Amino acid sequence: MGVRRCIVLAWTGVSMDVDMTVEVGPLTLRSPVVTASGTFGSGREYADFVDLTRLGAVVTKGVSWDAWPGNPGPRIAETASGMLNSIGLQNPGVEAFIESDLAWLATQDVPVIVNVAGHTVAEYVAVAERLSAESSVAALELNISCPNVDEGGLAFGTTCKAAAEVTRAVRAATGLPLIVKLSPNVTDVSEIARAMEAEGADAVSLINTLLGMSIDTVTWRPRLARTVGGLSGPAIKPVALRMVWQVASRVGIPVIGMGGIMSAEDAVEFMLAGACAVAVGTANFVDPAATMKITDGLESYCRQRDIPRVADLTGAIVAQRTGER
């Protein structure tokens, strides 16, 4: 029936308006398509290619209290259908970020989600508090994949205890919507997600990059100066999708899905698996207008199938008759 109605609409020249707004906890976004932290700069770098006002939000690169120099180079290595990076969260520190990047973003008509980084719980809290004083910040995304200096460099996000500790402290320090970005480098990501929910996170986003490495067979050296780095791009999509599905089916808070999204169809998959919104990362490097194409594609996907609201896709996966859900 849906198909028939669609044909009639096309024939009469009336096209159905798809409602692209989505709700991510307390946030209402005009589109489910947001940028993935660290892949879009502050948005300014892509302003020639992208109409920022059509994005659900700009998610900025990770921001810490002091300036971080980042890692030595080479910082990237391309791998099959993906790339490794070890940028090392280079950033100018929260004050410089507020003065330049955030000041510019504040003049754009798009919600700003700031990705927060820290080496200690105290650093996360300080950054979160400082950002909470800025009216142009719509939400915080806590990057718990940072090395925990107090715990010998292991990422906060790899144990429930450390992840809960940092989320609890930041929750107490900010009234802004709080999204916790989960690391996939764990045994059971949904366990961490549930802990985040219990600590008062408004949403979770996943996945951050998967740890990987690559070796140059001419020099026999690792291709990244830091030996290991984070894998992103289409290579990780099936893993990311599985994790989003697992988390979405076990938590009550909204999920922002990402990992290898290159096309509108990829975005649809993440939404069907349970994501309320999707983030586009590595795809921006391949096509600087990727976010716009994915937005347009999502809209026409819904229009063609007579789906009035893009949010209707969220969690609409049809369970396998024989499979378990």
Add this chain to the structure above:
Amino acid sequence: MTPDPQAARTSLERMRVVKNVQLTEGVGLVVFDAPRIARQVRPGQFIHLRIARDAAFILRRPFSVHRVRGDLIEIVYQVLGVGTRALSLAAPGEVMDAIGPLGTGWDVPDDVTHALLVAGGLGAAPLGMLAEELSAHGVAVSVALGAPTGERLVGRELFESVARRVVLCTDDGTVGRAGFVTAVVDALLVADRPDIVCACGPEAMARTVCEKASAAGVPCRVSLERLMACGVGACLSCVVSTRTGQKRACIDGPVFWADDVVWESVDASCWRGQG
């Protein structure tokens, strides 16, 4: 020679391959019909080229614009890995897209009267357009061009047609002087009294040229290469350490003032230094 404000806005251009030929073993020349980039590009700028779609490799590859002829842009490339191998197979008529023109150009100051261009291997690629433009503006151009062997002296004819003096150097002595191109720089600094040096090539070579220019008190511009993902300043994969902090080779470079570069930290991230 001064930046064209029109070039400030970057965008994507779909470009048709007009010609793609092997110049010598492992080095190719590809010509694209790219009217917008051809109009906007300044010497030293590059394009970020998407070579293949639906392939196992997804990232773009940066290439300097070697020369412009009307609507056509020329790229000289060395076949190194998966991307440049795919590029070498591109047939005329094929369409690829590029972001560009990107980066700072050589941006040689207007009052320069004599320029010394020093190129090692494929480092000659971004210097071709510069040599042409400088000589068209009445600047006397000297070129020191080095390569492993005579056949790989990229841009030789171009330089010989516009430069006042071209000194050729090959590692194997097949053409010109035997030895590294850096060996002739001191003599040229004295003989031609350039008021600017522009260098591009393997990082060790470029650094030596910069040090020689600095010792002679001649300002020096150097084009540096880094692995690049986004090409537009967003990902921070391409940083270069400078006296004023970490800079992105893709938008704050690839051409830097040599005196600003902090060489100590410039290391293995340059492939030309490896090979």
